[in-house]
Amino acid sequence: MRTLLFFGILVFGLHLNIWAQDHQHAAGHALTYPDIPGFITLKTDLHQHTVFSDGEVWPSIRVMEALRENLDAISLTEHLEYQPHKADIPHPDRNRSYQLAREEAKDHGLMIIPGSEITRNAPIGHSNALFTTDANLLLAEDPETPFAEAKKQNAFVFWNHPAWYRQSPSGNPVLSEFQSERIKNGELHGIEVINEHDYAEESFALALKHNLTIMGTSDIHGLIDWQYLEKGFHRPITLVFAKKRSLESMREALFAGNTAAVYNGLLVGKPQFINPLIKASVKINKATYIPNTDILEVELENISSSDLLFENEMNYNFYSSSPVFEIPANKTFTLKIKTLEKVSSVALKLKALGAYTAPKTHPVITWDVSVE
Amino acid sequence: MRTLLFFGILVFGLHLNIWAQDHQHAAGHALTYPDIPGFITLKTDLHQHTVFSDGEVWPSIRVMEALRENLDAISLTEHLEYQPHKADIPHPDRNRSYQLAREEAKDHGLMIIPGSEITRNAPIGHSNALFTTDANLLLAEDPETPFAEAKKQNAFVFWNHPAWYRQSPSGNPVLSEFQSERIKNGELHGIEVINEHDYAEESFALALKHNLTIMGTSDIHGLIDWQYLEKGFHRPITLVFAKKRSLESMREALFAGNTAAVYNGLLVGKPQFINPLIKASVKINKATYIPNTDILEVELENISSSDLLFENEMNYNFYSSSPVFEIPANKTFTLKIKTLEKVSSVALKLKALGAYTAPKTHPVITWDVSVE
Amino acid sequence: MRTLLFFGILVFGLHLNIWAQDHQHAAGHALTYPDIPGFITLKTDLHQHTVFSDGEVWPSIRVMEALRENLDAISLTEHLEYQPHKADIPHPDRNRSYQLAREEAKDHGLMIIPGSEITRNAPIGHSNALFTTDANLLLAEDPETPFAEAKKQNAFVFWNHPAWYRQSPSGNPVLSEFQSERIKNGELHGIEVINEHDYAEESFALALKHNLTIMGTSDIHGLIDWQYLEKGFHRPITLVFAKKRSLESMREALFAGNTAAVYNGLLVGKPQFINPLIKASVKINKATYIPNTDILEVELENISSSDLLFENEMNYNFYSSSPVFEIPANKTFTLKIKTLEKVSSVALKLKALGAYTAPKTHPVITWDVSVE
């Protein structure tokens, strides 16, 4: 019973903004990740759909979903060419979804990035262009124009779901000649290594080989609640390590490749970002010896929203815990280290089994622990 | 990554139906209510909105939400006159939302009832017309035409949220002259006694006084999950007691006033429906004496999705339980009755504290219990 | 691996006290009830067993269980005459269980009341004597001596589980001549109206008729966790309304009949205690009108550990909630009252459906609500 009007005259219609406030950090779903030295860590989902292409919700819902998960920025990347609802939403302005989301988000500190999905069959595939200034100009029959126009608009462009079996039946991504040329031309800058539920190691290898920015996205069409949250998951996100919390700074960071793709306990990225991210995610709260023993109790706190899985890489053994152990998201864990004699500091060295700095390569992180 | 096309040629787009199947009876949210003697009990939500008026989702989401809660029928009652999205969805056919929902639902056994909301300020208020044959014909400047046209189409019409404080600042519904005339003319047949979270006793009184069909609806604009399910509630529904599981039979039942409004543990309706509904909701699984005592153990099973709250109305006292007790939805409960001597049968007589057969009036239900 | 000793010499054995501290208010099971005007509200369980009669745990476990539920006082009322473990615990001092519990509890602020169960078949039945100075003196062949001796020790004595079907196959308690005489002699002062899972209305009637103190107890033999907590229940307790938090003050309160028996949402007692208890359990946090309406929003907070079930007894109706509604333990609930016009104060009048001030009699409680 949300509306009140006198035949066409709206009297009460401010419900969306009001309602959205209820959703800020709803129901314990808020994501948190720490900043890393030199950078602010921004939580983003830069590949999403609404009724303005083949999604099933109005842009307002995407804003509320993002507020509930405490994201910093989203992009509604409607398919430019694929418009299954065009019988009802005819010839829309391709910037329209962005405009509606920005209006909805303006009082909530959520940044909206204009963006679109350039949608072609293999071997060209799907690509997202972000920070476009006019998405309509990317519409064209030939495949080259959208990329050229995106470049003209200084857009950041990334390759979507390279391993998607509908476009690559082996699930193995193949960089086409067309795409190689786009990279060479400075028209393709990033690649999804996580899309929906799929982490593709081969896509990660391509990212490293061609120096493409590493992306993780939900590619949501329906509801975030149904696809992720009610199963106990969060959506995949891209952490963007930016100098400031601004659109411009985020764009620079994306072009510079300052990202990590994160999907629950899975963290994928270059070591210069993954390593400080994990290091910052685990705080050393205290370190004291158990009285009359050489066993050092170290209280670790995981301040991130990823469950972190570790394996001991020290020469010292643990008391109590297995060498493989998990610190759940936002929980503390007390590690007991048998230092054999009393020491004043110890280098806590752990392999992060849920993180990858290259395909099949886990980073080893070291924390300097000072004994109290 | 749901679509695949060669520039405009759809190759893969059947995702909605496939996806919806996953949602059938999802996540333990399926509603169940027993049939009653002479009638099939149909679970319906006949007041809902989508992007085709001021809602925030495509009709497909409404179908999936209904399948998840195991409803038998829904209606997408878009505001005829209030079209806040008309800049993007211009001049739509007022039957369009219905058509899309019917297409989405066709393989799932969910019935879609065509319907529209006639939207006027007080004293005319909002009314839903169901079973319209062409909603477009209800559009008119004057308030009388929509009702006259609805009657011509044999539509079932009910008054929405009579107690809504935006239209009645006291929260007290007042039947206007306009509405009285509609009733007299056979143009208004029902009334919401539960709308969203609000049960209005005064609306129930009006229903009984003017012999209007009792309705309960969600009036959903956003997401059923956010407004109801994640808080541990179900949406309000109208139980329709029909001869058959068909649209025609449902229409007859609505005109005949064969309904109950249900919102979780709250059940509102005329005694001829509420009483058999509660009686059928509680099955007597067994009744035996505790050896060497005069204490009769009776296993009761609540086969409905409403938590049922009862107070003892027998002359016998209970062993163990308080005279006020609850049988949670879909659970069993063993009542121990002190019959003072061994009897071969007993009339179990309970007042249903969560049910109303008139304002402030709880029904007393009797079950004949045969001792084994 | 808790002990360390050099053949009989204990080196490390302080584990019980240390361990018990972990249990204080464990796992969200802590019970809280507000004080009432003139009295401190003490949470007690005054009927329990250990291995020193027919229970299955050492007294230390009873202390830890009580700390976990945040009780103020307990009594370990071992059967004086029934000692099934006497082959292993021969001729024990009947005060021994008390001594061990007091030792265990001494650093935790939990009061231990010395007590014993006088155990006879019907028609004499079972009775607990609390505040005995030497339980051994209550051992005797004849049934009169234990009561006479208890009186001599100024003990408070109450009748256990009068409705227990093993002693009264109808589940109907019958006051025997022996017991009547005990009452007349000032040797029997209280009666259990709740024992284990059983609330007996007839016992409550006897309490009121003979002016006996109303008691509720767990009568635990096994584990509180298995019998109550893991099923989502708390144990039955006796709330004692005392002048001070002391053993002496508690004894006075018990003799004066200042108690209520509480088992989760069920509250049983005389109106002079039940009414202020419920009144104090529900705090009015704020009361303001919804702008532009005559609907008063009143935020109620249930600060007790009982779910409180209410029915509207005002002339005003509610907006949104059913006339029957529950405020769960330690939760807030916003009631919306249709006051028809703006008022500066309102008498909130509710019937407490989970409370009894006499058999089948619910109290009606009034709160004075000042509109802000």
Add this chain to the structure above:
Amino acid sequence: MRTLLFFGILVFGLHLNIWAQDHQHAAGHALTYPDIPGFITLKTDLHQHTVFSDGEVWPSIRVMEALRENLDAISLTEHLEYQPHKADIPHPDRNRSYQLAREEAKDHGLMIIPGSEITRNAPIGHSNALFTTDANLLLAEDPETPFAEAKKQNAFVFWNHPAWYRQSPSGNPVLSEFQSERIKNGELHGIEVINEHDYAEESFALALKHNLTIMGTSDIHGLIDWQYLEKGFHRPITLVFAKKRSLESMREALFAGNTAAVYNGLLVGKPQFINPLIKASVKINKATYIPNTDILEVELENISSSDLLFENEMNYNFYSSSPVFEIPANKTFTLKIKTLEKVSSVALKLKALGAYTAPKTHPVITWDVSVE
């Protein structure tokens, strides 16, 4: 109110057996592990205490706890020399705890193994002797006699908590000369690698070096619920791989070293047992290609009560899941393998990150998957 008697004459006292039946497989805590080729897998906890040494419960509680977790065998290994309750339980027969447990367990299929803890300070330490015929004969002043007598009784003896910091302040177990001699004499046959919450890699190394049977035990003194279950854990257990489900067969298996120590997701043992255990724990339910792709979907079912953590060791990559993934206890998981071309069978090769076949050594397990 569990007892009924006429002054000393027991009328109703069978409650323990009756009650225990309620506890069989209680509350979803039942442990299950599959048999392995050639052996029946028995779930045992062979190090526990009751009031007959320094524990806090009667033996009956230990039986019920074991039934709730679905164990096959337990031993109540009371300290022979450390008897803190001897003031109340004087000079008990050291076989008494066993006798009471056996009586309690006899109708439930739970096997009770007679056993005792030989309790000395370091360097002798604590050891458990199982399958003793008369525990009393193990009482002696000198340390050699208990071991010699145990051998005479054909008892199986294992070293308890070698890494316990109260006996070894570095947490580093040191095999003493005394113990070396016991091994040489055939008087010490096993070693705890998991005691309470502590897995000690050094103890595991000692087990492998000296060919000692690998044990995992709870060493419970208080309540299994408080120490393990309410924290979401199971107790540590020893899986015994026996020819038959009998005491004699279990003894043979223990002497033969046919065991694994298991604590939730941690599995420790020799590869000849750990490898088939993990292999049997994961069933291949089906394997089919996703239509029109080279992606093989393999449904895996973990039929054990341990969450199993794996890392991909194949040359093939996964679609969707990370190379590190978990199959929770008693759940299914669908792995999608990119086989690059269609194959008729594939060797699924996974490293078990939660399992150890030597310190810091994870086993790699292979399943032969036939494509349907």
